[in-house]
Amino acid sequence: MLKRFFIFCSGADTNILNSCSPGEQIKYAGIGATVFFTAVMAFIAASYALYTVFDNYISAIAFGLVWGLLIFNLDRFIVSTIKKKDNFKSELLQASPRILLAVIIAIVIAKPMELKIFEKEINQVLLERKNDLTLANQEQIATQFTPKVTALDAEIATLKNEIAIKETEVNALYNTYISEAEGTAGTQKLGKGPVYKEKREKHDAELAALQELKAANTEKIEQAENQILLLSEEYNTKVSESQPVIDGFDGLMARVDALNSLPLLPSLFIMLLFLAIETAPIIAKLLSPKGAYDLKLEEEENALQTWVAQQMHQRKAVLQTDTEVNNRVYADIAEEQELYEYKRKKARELLQLQADAFYNKQKSVLG
Structure with missing residues (x-):
């Protein structure tokens, strides 16, 4: 039963092959098995590739099955249309378009399998790229808010500096009238005379102005700090809204690009492996000697042409x-x-x- 199925996969004429020797039947069963397992590999590769696109098992399996059947039909057609002749160069020339098609199919099949085999390395590359994108995104968004925050910080610093300058002036006036009272400066008379009172009144007036300045500037500082908090919240909101886009940067094209950044040699070996698998039925048929099946098929075709x-x-x-x-x-x-x-x-x-x-x-x- 299994041999019949593989013979069907080879595309051989079962009526002719049944009249041939068991060895001839086994040869075509082997060719059919290669065609079948190539289609299975194509199904697995396409399903994985499409899963990275749709992120849904049912859709990936359905489309993967269609792709596997397509590859199966193409391979079966390629193998069945190669006719054995007495001239190897003529056979190779006849098979060259089919070999080219097999190479294209092998590359298409190999790429998704490479993505799966090197999945951990690709994930590491994608993680590094996501981190770079996150930092770049934060810097890009920050450029929209940094000038405003810097201006508000400068305003706060100016308001605090005004208070500090005023405090220094008031402290100087305090030291002046205290020194006048102690007689260590000014008139150098001990006691609270008219000069002391004059300096004390000036100090008290400046102290009241300082209190007013503190109250006014403190309110302005609070307003500026509130604006900075609002800008910070708006910045965090924009970063949070754009982060899912960066987190989703792991589609098929991103993975293929990440794969291309890895060393070439391992990827090349895998592609060559699938190329060998895909071209194996054609190469086997080209290298195999002309058997009973080929002779009988040629006889039927010649008889038909004659008729x-x-x-x-x-x-x-x-x-x-x-x-x-x-x-x-x-x-x-x-x-x-x-x-x-x-x-x-x-x-x-x-x-x-x-x-x-x-x-x-x-x-x-x-x-």
């Missing part, structure tokens, strides 16, 4: 004979006087009818 040539020659002979007979028949009829008189009579009647019709038409026009 078709005979049929065409017979139809040409029938056509030529019929043409000659018809020519002789019409030549004999052309000499008969009775046929001449009959056609002369009918021609006269036709001319009379045409003349009557023309006369009636002209009469109706002239009124």
